[in-house]
Amino acid sequence: MTNPNSPPDHPQVSLSPTGDPWLLTPGPLTTSLEVKQAALHDYGSRDSHFIAVNRRIRENLVNIVHGQGSHVCIPLQGSGTFVVEAMLGSFVPKDGKVLVLVNGAYGTRMVKICRVMGREVEVQETPEDVPNDPETLDQALAGDPGITHVAAVLCETTSGILNPIAELARITARHGRAFLIDAMSAFGAVPLDAREVPFDAVVASSNKCLEATPGVGFCLARSEALAKTEGNAHSLSLDLYDQYVFMEGSGQWRFTPPVQTLLSFDRALQDHAAEGGVAGRGSRYRRNCQILVDGMRRLGFQTLLPAELQAPIIVTFHMPADPHFRFEDFYDGLRRRGYVIYPGKLTVAESFRIGCIGRLGEEQMRGALAAVEDLLSDMAVESCAPAAA
């Protein structure tokens, strides 16, 4: 088979087993050959093997948060945003009020979702390089008994910052309100234990740290909380209560299931367990992140975040001030050498991002660093220091 994915074409090129560049991005990301091959089958939606696959996927996802007996999994077609929207719309009643903790684009997106669906929303914002603040949350909940739900992002992919989710969840629980988590970019690599972190719902998707192909999201819901959500949803297709009840009754999906994505997701979850679950995957990503940060600093780049705030998911680097450093050339040069990176999304500073997640290890991280070094000399960049603040 020829590769339609215009192959990289540099003498030092590095390629994945399928001849594609390595994706150092926050998703979609590089998947293993086995995960891609798992999708090479067709199943009808009522097929008993396929129904067993769905059951296994849902059980494995509940187990990742240690929610056996207390939590259930509701998968949903679509990209991650679909299931974020489904969570907010299904859990927050029409007369509810959400406090969203914002320090980047994904928190901002939850605010926008609430406004679009007509849920009352309050915003508590910190800068993109500052975690959500537990003390301010405590005060806000004490001061406003009308807030029914708090929503937060585990790892804000805008910067790569890790928010103090366990502490925020406990404060919210102490005030008797419900906690909703967008764990999209870190689920499966950063610990989240339902026995210790009180939440009503957490959402994530197939195509980030679980290393499957995109097309399906899921919500892990506390059963008692889910049972009270009937009739809340603003949308038919994004109604998690209905999706759950239908799936429990028939074992099938309400609407066309993303069959091939689910087949690769099933394989990806087996690989996740074989790697040692959250601990194993997290340690590979931490190592990827450390190699990347050390190597880029050695070349003179500066990270946005200090080590203690950095999640091992994606790293934000300040844009060098050297006039020879044009991001488009940098991006294209790395693509030619077999590595795809990501532009910045910060509002506070010029930046770009390099991801640590996906089917990547030490070899790919070191290869990417060698490609950066080679490219900087081609571009005649003398210094990677950012403009003085």
Ligand SMILES: *Cc1c(COP(=O)(O)O)cnc(C)c1O
């Ligand atoms: C990727 C991501 C999403 C969902 O994005 P989609 O493009 O819809 O898959 C939501 N929240 C966070 C924190 C993410 O990283």
